[in-house]
Amino acid sequence: MVTAHHGSAGRRTPRPAAGPSASTAAARTSGSRLHRPRAARFPPPARSYAQEPHVNHSATHHPGPAGYAHPAGTSAIEAHGLGKKYRRGWALREVSFRLPAGRVCGLVGPNGAGKSTLMGLVTHMVQPTTGALRVLGEAPGSQGAVRRTAFLSQEKPLFRRFTVADTLRLGHELNPRWDQGVAEGIVSAGQVPLTARIGTLSGGQRTRVAFALAFGKRPDLLILDEPMSDLDPLVRRELMETLTAEAAQHGTTVLVSSHMLAELQYICDYLLVVADGGLRLAGEVEELRAAHALLAAPDGGPPPHLAPHRVIESRGAVGARGEEGRTGVLVRLGGPVEYGGPAAPPTLEELLLGYLRSPDVPALIAPSARPGDIHDILTRDQPETVTA
Amino acid sequence: MTTPTLDLTPSAPAVPPREGRASRRFGPRLSGTAWLVWRQHRAAYWTLIGLTLVGVVAMVWLRGQMMDQLNALDASGRKSDGLPPDFEKYTNRLFTFGSFLGYVPVLLGVFLGAPLIAGDLESGTAKLVTSQSVSRLRWLTTKLAMTAGLIALCTAVLGAVFTWWWSPLRGRADTLEWTSSVFFDGTGPVPVAYALLTFSVGVAVGMVLRRTLVSMVVTLGVVGALSVVWDRFRLDLGNVMTATTRGGGDGGLPTLPDQAVQQGQGAYFLTSSGQKLDWMTCLAQQEHTKAHTACLESKDVIGRAVDYLPVSQMHTMQWLGAGLMLAVTAAVVVFVLTWGRGRLL
Numbered sequence: 001m002v003t004a005h006h007g008s009a010g011r012r013t014p015r016p017a018a019g020p021s022a023s024t025a026a027a028r029t030s031g032s033r034l035h036r037p038r039a040a041r042f043p044p045p046a047r048s049y050a051q052e053p054h055v056n057h058s059a060t061h062h063p064g065p066a067g068y069a070h071p072a073g074t075s076a077i078e079a080h081g082l083g084k085k086y087r088r089g090w091a092l093r094e095v096s097f098r099l100p101a102g103r104v105c106g107l108v109g110p111n112g113a114g115k116s117t118l119m120g121l122v123t124h125m126v127q128p129t130t131g132a133l134r135v136l137g138e139a140p141g142s143q144g145a146v147r148r149t150a151f152l153s154q155e156k157p158l159f160r161r162f163t164v165a166d167t168l169r170l171g172h173e174l175n176p177r178w179d180q181g182v183a184e185g186i187v188s189a190g191q192v193p194l195t196a197r198i199g200t201l202s203g204g205q206r207t208r209v210a211f212a213l214a215f216g217k218r219p220d221l222l223i224l225d226e227p228m229s230d231l232d233p234l235v236r237r238e239l240m241e242t243l244t245a246e247a248a249q250h251g252t253t254v255l256v257s258s259h260m261l262a263e264l265q266y267i268c269d270y271l272l273v274v275a276d277g278g279l280r281l282a283g284e285v286e287e288l289r290a291a292h293a294l295l296a297a298p299d300g301g302p303p304p305h306l307a308p309h310r311v312i313e314s315r316g317a318v319g320a321r322g323e324e325g326r327t328g329v330l331v332r333l334g335g336p337v338e339y340g341g342p343a344a345p346p347t348l349e350e351l352l353l354g355y356l357r358s359p360d361v362p363a364l365i366a367p368s369a370r371p372g373d374i375h376d377i378l379t380r381d382q383p384e385t386v387t388a
Numbered sequence: 389m390t391t392p393t394l395d396l397t398p399s400a401p402a403v404p405p406r407e408g409r410a411s412r413r414f415g416p417r418l419s420g421t422a423w424l425v426w427r428q429h430r431a432a433y434w435t436l437i438g439l440t441l442v443g444v445v446a447m448v449w450l451r452g453q454m455m456d457q458l459n460a461l462d463a464s465g466r467k468s469d470g471l472p473p474d475f476e477k478y479t480n481r482l483f484t485f486g487s488f489l490g491y492v493p494v495l496l497g498v499f500l501g502a503p504l505i506a507g508d509l510e511s512g513t514a515k516l517v518t519s520q521s522v523s524r525l526r527w528l529t530t531k532l533a534m535t536a537g538l539i540a541l542c543t544a545v546l547g548a549v550f551t552w553w554w555s556p557l558r559g560r561a562d563t564l565e566w567t568s569s570v571f572f573d574g575t576g577p578v579p580v581a582y583a584l585l586t587f588s589v590g591v592a593v594g595m596v597l598r599r600t601l602v603s604m605v606v607t608l609g610v611v612g613a614l615s616v617v618w619d620r621f622r623l624d625l626g627n628v629m630t631a632t633t634r635g636g637g638d639g640g641l642p643t644l645p646d647q648a649v650q651q652g653q654g655a656y657f658l659t660s661s662g663q664k665l666d667w668m669t670c671l672a673q674q675e676h677t678k679a680h681t682a683c684l685e686s687k688d689v690i691g692r693a694v695d696y697l698p699v700s701q702m703h704t705m706q707w708l709g710a711g712l713m714l715a716v717t718a719a720v721v722v723f724v725l726t727w728g729r730g731r732l733l
Contacts, residue, residue, distance in 0.1 A: 123519060127730075143523065151519040157512030159428060166427060173423045174520035217520070 074101040075134065076221050076253035077122055078371050082131035084117050090277050091117040095131070097272060097282045098371040099255065101220075104247050106268035107257035108352060114277045115257040116154060119225050122255070123151040136221055147176065150219035154226045156210040160199035164192055167209055171216045183216030186242060190235065203230040211239055215246055222247070224256040228263050240267050265348045272369075273352055280355045283366020285348060291364065292354075294328045294346045308334035312361050313354040330354040332364065421522055421530040428513075432500060433538055440542040444549050447485065451553040454478040458556060471561055479561045482553060486570035489550060493583040496539055497611045501590020502603040504535060505728070509598040528728045532591065532721060539587055540580050547579040559647045559699075566702050567623060567649045576703065581710035581717070582618075586611045588720040595724055618709075623651070625705040626697045632658050634691040637670075637684035638677075641692050647699035656693040657684065664693050 077099040084092045092114040099105050107115050120126030121133055124141030135145040158167055164187060172178045187194065190208045198206060207230060214222060224243075228236045244267050247254050255272075258264050271288060273281035281288060292312070309331035330346055346354070355361065418426050426433065457478055461471070471479070505528070508514035518524045554571060557564055566572065573582060589610055594603035628651050631642035641655050656664035670683035 125515060125518070146519075146523070147521045149519075151515075153512070153515050153519070155512045155515075157516045159513055159516070160511070161431075162427065170424055170427075171520070173420050174517070174522050176521060213516075 074137070075099065075371075076101040076103070076136060077255070078134040079121075080132045080371055082118075082121060082133055083129050084114075084121060084126060085129040092121070092274075093277045095274075095277075095279045096371050097279055097365060097369050099253065099270065099272070100368055101136075101253050102251050103270040103284075104244065104254040104256070104268050105270035105272060106261070106264035107255055107272045107274065108261050108264065109257075109259065109274035109280075110356065111259050113259075113274045115259075115274055116225055118274065119151070119153075119223050119255070119257060122221075123149060123223060125151075148220040149223065150214040150217040150221070151223045152210055152214045152225060152227055154229075156207055156227075158198045158206060158210060158213075161197060163195055163197050164201075164209055165194040167198060167213060168194075168216065171213045175217045177218040179216050179218050182218075182246075183212040186212040186215055186239075189238070189242075204232060204235055207231055208235070208239070211242075215242070218250070220252060222252050222254045222256075224254070226257055226259070228258065236263070243267065261349050261352050270369075271348070271352075273355060275356055275359065278363065279365065280363045281351070281365075282369035283364070284368055287366045287368065288351060288364065289345045289348065291366070292330060292332050292346050292351055293343045294330050294350060295343050296328045310334060310361070313358050332361075421527050422534060424517070424527075425531050425534050429504075429535065433535075436496075436500070436538060436542055440545055443489075443546055447546075447549045447553050450481055450485065454482070454553070455556065475561075476563075479557060479564055482557065483564065483570055486550060486554075486574045489546060489574050489579070490569060492543065492546065493579065493586040494608070494611050494615070496543075496583050497586030497590035498604050498607050500535060500539065501587040502594040502607040503600045504531060504591050504594060505724075506594030506598055506600045506603045509595070510600050525725065525729050528725060532588075532724065536584055536587060539583050543579045543583040547575055551575040565649045566647060566699055567697060569619060569622075572622060572702070572706065573618075576706040577710035578706050578713075581713035585614070585713045585717045585720075588717045588724065589614070592720050592724050592727075595727060622705070622709055623697065625708045626701045628652070628695050629698060630664070630693050630695050632691055632693045634658070636681075636691060637689035638681060639692060642694050644694060644696050645698050648696040649699075650694055650696050652695035656695075657687070657689040658691040658693040659688045660690045661688065665689065 075098045077097075079098070080096050082092060082095040083090060095114075095118070107118065109115050117126060121128055122135055122140060124146070133140055136148050138145040159170070162170070168180065168183050168187070171183060172180060184194075187209060190205060192201065192205045192208055198209065201209065207227070211227070214224070222243075228239070231239065240263075243254060243256075246252060256264060256268070269285050271281060271283065271285050272279065283291075293309075295309075312330040312332055314329045330350060355364075415430060416426060457475060461475065505514070508517070514524075517527050551574075554564070554575065558566070564571065573579065586607075590603070590607040593607045593610060594600070597603040597606060629648075631644055633639055633642045637657050644650065654667040656666060657669050658664060665687060669687065669689070670680055673679040673683045
């Protein structure tokens with residue numbers, strides 16, 4: 001694995017001085033920070049498997065309809081060497097990752113990077129060419145996986161001649177775990193009349209109804225493909241808030257894609273970055289940020305000491321690339337930061353852009369995002385459990 | 389304005405959707421995928437039911453008119469002479485209406501079959517439905533079964549009423565041969581089987597092509613080709629009989645049983661060995677009676693022969709044909725379900 005020598009960087013490196021780094025990013029756009037009720041539930045990075053000896057029973061595990069916290073270590077999605085080839089070429093190639101249950105995961109990448117293909121594979125709308133995939137511990141398309149997964153596709157298709165009430169009735173008729181109250185709440189919060197025909201609604205209202213249909217299903221895994229593209233900022237904010245609140249209350253795993261990180265960075269605690277059909281970054285947001293640092297390079301001063309680190313990208317002076325942002329050298333930490341100058345954890349955006357601009361840098365799959373046979377993990381962790 | 393606070397506490401389970409009572413329309417009480425299929429296609433279903441009723445009413449009314457005339461005719465005691473020329477108006481109506489009914493299966497294939505799944509694939513609603521909790525196989529099966537059931541019901545009713553209209557004229561009008569496609573395809577089990585076949589072909593075409601309009605056009609073509617093949621071969625389902633006379637080559641033609649329909653190339657000449665010579669035999673000597681007789685004798689002709697299909701075979705032939713159509717239908721349905729299960733989206 002290409003990332004092996006950096007694998008544990010996130011854990012070994014002492015946290016850079018910037019402190020609770022999530023707030024630095026959020027604070028810069030004050031007021032936009034959403035309530036993150038689940039922040040406190042973050043499991044310590046990796047190594048929590050050993051405390052959960054029963055995690056390999058995820059396939060037989062059926063949470064109740066009400067709130068429920070997934071045991072750390074249960075995978076919502078697990079992909080092994082996943083690939084999909086269309087006639088025009090590979091859309092996704094050799095993708096292996098694991099999305100722990102209970103996370104809100106952003107799936108970010110440029111247009112055409114393979115985001116929709118990945119979501120199609122998870123929802124069994126696309127058949128993989130290579131590799132294997134488990135959704136909530138079951139095969140995609142199996143009854144268990146289908147019942148517990150809700151999917152909102154990019155086009156948000158709805159029956160145009162149905163009324164809003166008909167559409168919610170559809171959810172009621174086709175889903176055993178349907179929650180009419182939640183669905184109607186989402187619809188009525190946008191003042192969408194229940195008697196209106198879908199075809200007469202605006203794009204934003206239609207998205208809201210599609211959201212209601214997805215939430216009303218009470219899924220354990222909610223997959224949203226570019227959900228916000230046609231919403232005004234206010235509605236976008238409100239639905240994102242609904243999303244986080246829902247996910248927090250019910251322990252729902254959310255996989256939400258966007259080509260705009262700005263849409264996602266305040267709601268995600270997990271990140272998957274795809275580019276050119278391959279996975280570039282995967283892991284907990286904090287884990288990923290802590291594994292990197294932006295070493296400031298003062299104008300005319302000595303270059304920062306880069307020795308144990310891997311340079312991801314050298315960011316020039318402000319405006320050099322025609323965009324705002326801090327200057328410096330973005331590195332993946334290979335040890336403690338010895339350089340005495342200012343070193344700050346990168347923002348999510350800096351990290352993302354760095355990886356997207358430098359396709360030659362090996363991908364970073366954080367330990368918590370590494371797929372593996374759960375039995376292997378248990379066996380590997382066994383000695384530690386004994387000694388501890 | 390939007391309110392950012394939402395009541396997100398899980399509501400009491402099994403809250404019945406409001407729509408159920410508030411705006412319940414006239415229609416069947418259904419649940420699950422059946423509700424969805426009915427709701428989605430209810431306009432088409434009601435149209436089909438409505439048109440069927442209109443057709444039934446029209447046929448009952450036309451038959452009533454015809455029966456009045458027929459009863460008046462019978463009362464006047466001219467029953468044995470067959471039908472008078474002015475009765476042709478009524479037989480023509482029967483024949484014309486029957487020809488229109490012949491297009492019903494084609495229309496069903498094009499307007500119900502082709503868009504059934506192509507519409508969902510085109511608009512993306514197939515994705516919507518398959519991302520709910522029901523399996524796509526169950527959804528497809530319900531969709532096919534409900535539509536096919538309604539089609540079978542409607543065509544069966546139309547066929548039965550048409551048969552009822554035709555039955556008083558059976559054997560009384562020479563122009564209304566039972567082998568004509570109007571009666572052979574319009575009565576008994578054939579209209580049902582034929583409609584189910586065209587419907588399933590339309591569904592399969594729509595599923596493969598994924599575009600409503602294109603698949604409607606292609607379905608029209610495929611169903612047209614099917615009907616050409618059917619017209620060519622449907623009488624081969626019968627067992628052609630031969631009526632013979634042994635009164636010599638110049639003798640009269642054999643009389644056929646009631647309602648039997650002559651087949652083949654005219655009347656044949658029968659030789660003593662049982663061979664049938666076609667009507668062109670000794671045609672060159674036709675004008676000279678003596679030479680003609682001599683010519684026929686030289687060929688050992690002992691009588692005349694006519695091929696025919698008796699009406700007693702109609703039933704068997706119709707069921708045989710319907711069975712063939714239903715077998716093809718079943719094969720197409722299996723294809724649709726297998727394809728739909730694996731690569732619908």
